[in-house]
Structures are given as structure tokens and as C-alpha cells.
Amino acid sequence: MKPRAKFEKIAGCLLVAAALLVMAAGPVCAESELYKGFKKAKYVFLFIGDGMGMPQRSAAEVYLSKEINGGSQQLLSMNQFPAQGVTTTQANNRFITGSAAAGTAMACGIKTNINFIGVDPELNPTPSIAEMARDNGMAVGIVSSVSIDHATPAAFYAHQPTRKLYHEISVDLVNSGFDYFAGGGFIDPTGKKSKNPQGDALQMAREHGYSIITDKDEFMNFRGGKLISYNKRLPDGKALPYAIDTSTLDINLEEFTAKGIELLSQNKKGFFLMVEGGKIDWACHANDAVSAIQDTVAFDNSIKQAVEFYKKHPKNTVIIVTGDHECGGMTLGFAGTDYSTQFEVLSKQRLSFQAFTDHIMDKYKKDHPEGGNFDDMAPMLSYYFGLETQGEGPLVLKDYELAELQKAFQQTMKGDKVKAGTQEYILYGSYDPLTMKITHILNQKAGIGWTSYSHTGVPITTSAMGLGADIFNGFYDNTDIPKKIVSIMGFQAL
Numbered sequence: 001m002k003p004r005a006k007f008e009k010i011a012g013c014l015l016v017a018a019a020l021l022v023m024a025a026g027p028v029c030a031e032s033e034l035y036k037g038f039k040k041a042k043y044v045f046l047f048i049g050d051g052m053g054m055p056q057r058s059a060a061e062v063y064l065s066k067e068i069n070g071g072s073q074q075l076l077s078m079n080q081f082p083a084q085g086v087t088t089t090q091a092n093n094r095f096i097t098g099s100a101a102a103g104t105a106m107a108c109g110i111k112t113n114i115n116f117i118g119v120d121p122e123l124n125p126t127p128s129i130a131e132m133a134r135d136n137g138m139a140v141g142i143v144s145s146v147s148i149d150h151a152t153p154a155a156f157y158a159h160q161p162t163r164k165l166y167h168e169i170s171v172d173l174v175n176s177g178f179d180y181f182a183g184g185g186f187i188d189p190t191g192k193k194s195k196n197p198q199g200d201a202l203q204m205a206r207e208h209g210y211s212i213i214t215d216k217d218e219f220m221n222f223r224g225g226k227l228i229s230y231n232k233r234l235p236d237g238k239a240l241p242y243a244i245d246t247s248t249l250d251i252n253l254e255e256f257t258a259k260g261i262e263l264l265s266q267n268k269k270g271f272f273l274m275v276e277g278g279k280i281d282w283a284c285h286a287n288d289a290v291s292a293i294q295d296t297v298a299f300d301n302s303i304k305q306a307v308e309f310y311k312k313h314p315k316n317t318v319i320i321v322t323g324d325h326e327c328g329g330m331t332l333g334f335a336g337t338d339y340s341t342q343f344e345v346l347s348k349q350r351l352s353f354q355a356f357t358d359h360i361m362d363k364y365k366k367d368h369p370e371g372g373n374f375d376d377m378a379p380m381l382s383y384y385f386g387l388e389t390q391g392e393g394p395l396v397l398k399d400y401e402l403a404e405l406q407k408a409f410q411q412t413m414k415g416d417k418v419k420a421g422t423q424e425y426i427l428y429g430s431y432d433p434l435t436m437k438i439t440h441i442l443n444q445k446a447g448i449g450w451t452s453y454s455h456t457g458v459p460i461t462t463s464a465m466g467l468g469a470d471i472f473n474g475f476y477d478n479t480d481i482p483k484k485i486v487s488i489m490g491f492q493a494l
């Protein structure tokens with residue numbers, strides 16, 4: 001924890017914004033609603049799909065039913081949970097929340113400001129349910145498909161005035177003493193971007209008794225002790241690859257979850273395990289429905305690991321699945337396709353928007369400094385996305401779609417940075433213009449629309465199964481989630 005004076009300096013401008021935009025807190029969970037009088041939960045799972053609202057869950061389910069199950073309905077595991085609730089997500093100083101404020105709400109049970117991590121609007125540190133579990137002798141694990149110092153995981157172990165203090169967050173991670181951190185890597189472990197570097201966080205972790213493993217075989221064979229593990233290949237922002245780009249050489253989110261269960265369940269007093277599906281959010285920021293769907297399915301596969309554990313320990317396990325906010329304004333229905341839905345066209349996409357931009361378009365740009373030729377794109381559109389420039393069928397591009405692609409191609413080759421507030425920003429966000437136009441057209445052909453490159457303010461779905469799960473039915477605020485969890489764990493209220 002840094003001194004208060006520093007907090008105040010850094011947060012000064014944020015507090016001014018807070019004064020301008022104070023939002024009312026959501027519905028408060030009444031004491032009588034809380035779970036009482038039963039055996040305490042010994043094994044607690046909290047799964048957070050970042051950017052995962054009902055549209056993301058539904059899109060994944062429709063895709064699975066059509067593509068994998070030959071048209072007959074296939075439900076996601078999380079959608080079959082017996083308790084289903086609706087959760088409001090607004091931050092203290094902004095209606096549309098961000099992952100830091102939402103993570104803090106779900107970790108600590110308080111409304112705080114945008115970008116704050118584990119502190120209240122006055123910057124006082126607030127205890128998280130993960131820290132409470134640790135202090136009660138339980139084992140604690142934190143898993144994420146994005147970097148482990150990112151806002152959502154950080155809210156459970158760090159207390160900082162802004163999510164951008166990655167180095168300070170990595171030091172908080174080591175000092176938390178939690179048993180298991182896994183998934184993505186670290187953005188600034190040595191403090192290169194810090195004004196107050198405190199040494200190499202990974203070296204400090206070793207001195208605190210952590211093993212640090214990136215090799216898959218070594219990871220699979222690890223049998224006990226404190227562990228920090230991240231995948232060797234971290235292609236963007238120190239995060240795991242998108243599920244659509246993942247190979248068997250990678251350690252995936254499901255494997256990180258399974259190992260967490262194996263290690264934490266060795267503790268006789270039980271465990272608290274938080275798992276974040278962080279790249280659902282990143283795919284939705286970029287309006288890439290296929291990558292979002294594949295990452296939602298990968299997240300659901302991780303949840304299935306917890307469900308298997310629950311089947312062996314049904315009397316003292318609880319599993320909660322929620323999201324921190326919706327992202328992208330994804331919806332199922334588009335003006336160009338009216339009432340029809342053609343999710344089968346989505347199966348033609350072979351890679352994420354990120355991989356197409358980084359490995360295909362960036363190379364093409366480098367090879368064609370003179371500006372290239374749009375005709376060169378036809379075989380790539382066909383191979384990577386199934387979009388055809390001639391012939392018949394739902395994937396054949398209409399004249400106006402080809403014209404839009406051509407315009408985006410020129411914008412890509414020009415290479416200018418798209419500025420917020422311009423028409424180009426509404427068309428492409430801050431992403432590669434051609435890649436954005438391709439995924440927009442493919443998504444629209446499936447009957448999927450997007451309204452934003454940011455988060456949205458719609459409430460999200462929370463699901464629960466196991467001991468005390470029934471208190472997660474109904475309509476409540478994200479700050480109620482940890483309050484409900486601690487009541488099931490039998491701890492003093494937050």
C-alpha cells in the first residue's frame with residue numbers, strides 16, 4: 001500500500017469527476033435475504049466473465065446448438081444452474097462501469113470510482129472476500145485469461161488508486177500470500193514504468209516461497225505448494241491467446257482452473273477460487289463475435305471443472321458465475337437480416353481479429369508500402385472468414401459491402417490513427433479498419449449487431465449452484481454478490 005498523500009495526488013482529478021457524476025447505489029441486499037442457518041460453504045468458486053452479459057451467453061449457446069449439436073439445443077453449463085439472478089453494475093461516479101470499479105464491487109462489496117482497485121471513493125483500502133478467506137485459513141486462488149495484474153483479478157488482492165499501477169499491483173500480489181495465481185503474465189513486474197519501483201516482483205515471489213512455472217509439462221506435473229504460473233505464449237497484453245487461436249501447446253483456462261482445484265483442495269479448511277474469462281471483454285471491445293463466443297465456451301468449460309468438483313462435494317460447495325458488465329452492446333438481431341439468424345456463417349472464421357491484424361494485415365502493409373491493391377484481399381476474405389466476392393449464398397458480399405470493405409482497406413493502408421469523436425471512430429473504433437469491417441459484415445450476416453466499442457450499462461446475469469445458491473435468485477446489485485458469498489461462508493458481514 002502506498003502512502004495516502006500519493007493516493008490523494010493521483011486521484012485528485014478523478015475525485016472532481018466523481019463530484020460531478022455521483023450515481024445512486026443500486027438496490028441493497030436486505031439482511032433477511034442473506035443465507036443463514038445452514039452449514040458453511042467450504043469450497044467457494046466465483047467465475048467472472050469479463051464483458052459477459054446475456055447476449056454473449058445467448059450467442060454462445062445458439063452457436064453451440066447450431067454448429068456443434070446439429071441444430072438441437074445445447075445449453076451452456078452456467079445457464080443450467082438452478083439459481084439465476086439479474087445484477088446491476090453501475091460505478092460510484094459513472095453509470096457505465098469499468099472492470100476496476102466492478103471488480104472492487106464484487107470483491108469488496110462497495111461502490112467505488114472508475115479505475116480504483118480495492119479502495120473506496122475516499123481511497124481507503126477495503127478488505128476483499130479473498131483476503132477474508134485467507135485470514136480464515138482457507139486456500140485462495142486467482143486465475144485469469146488476461147494478465148494476472150489486470151483490473152478484475154487485482155481487485156481481489158490489491159489496493160491501489162488506479163488499475164494502471166501495474167508494478168505496485170504485482171507487489172501487492174506477492175504480499176497477499178494467496179496460494180495460486182495463474183493464467184496470463186505480468187505487465188510491469190520490475191517497475192520500469194513505476195515512479196517508485198520496489199524491485200522485481202517475480203524475484204520477491206520466489207523469496208516468498210512461490211514456484212514460478214511457464215512450461216506446460218512442468219505445470220501439469222506440479223503437485224503441491226504455492227504457485228504462480230502463466231502460459232509461455234502471451235500474444236497480446238500479456239494475456240492468454242484467444243480461445244480460437246489456442247493450440248494444445250498452450251495451457252488453457254480450463255487447465256489452469258483444474259490445477260487450481262487440485263492444489264487448493266489440499267487445504268483442510270477449504271478454498272476460495274476466482275476465475276476470470278477476461279478475453280470475452282477484449283473480443284467484444286473489438287466487436288468480434290466469433291472470438292467472444294469461443295472465449296465464452298472456453299470459460300464455460302472451466303466452469304464445468306467446478307461443477308465436476310461440486311458433484312463430489314455437493315454439501316459444502318457453492319459456485320457463482322457472473323459478469324462485471326456487458327461489452328460492445330452486442331445484440332441478437334440486425335436490420336440487414338430482419339428476423340432471420342444465420343449463425344452457421346460464423347463457423348467460417350478461422351482466427352481472431354487480433355491474429356488477422358497482427359499476422360496478416362500488418363505483414364501485407366509492410367510488404368506493400370505503395371498502398372497495395374484491394375483485389376489481393378479476396379483470397380484472404382474467403383480463406384479466413386468465408387466471405388466471397390462472387391457466386392451465391394449467404395456469405396457472398398453485396399455491392400455495398402464490397403464498397404465498405406474497399407474504403408476500410410484504404411484507411412488501413414493509409415495507417416492514420418483513428419481519432420475519437422470522428423466518423424471513422426464510429427466505423428472502426430481504434431482498431432485496424434479493414435479487420436473491423438470484415439468482422440462487422442460477417443457478424444451482421446449472422447444476425448448479430450453491435451452498438452459500441454466500450455462497455456454498456458445493461459444489467460447482467462448471475463448464476464449459482466450448490467450450498468445456499470437460492471439467495472442468488474432475484475434482482476440485486478453487484479455489491480451484493482460478495483455480501484451473499486460471505487454469508488454462505490459464515491464470515492462476518494462485509
Ligand SMILES: [Zn+2]
Nearest residue numbers: 051281285327
Ligand atoms: Zn473492457
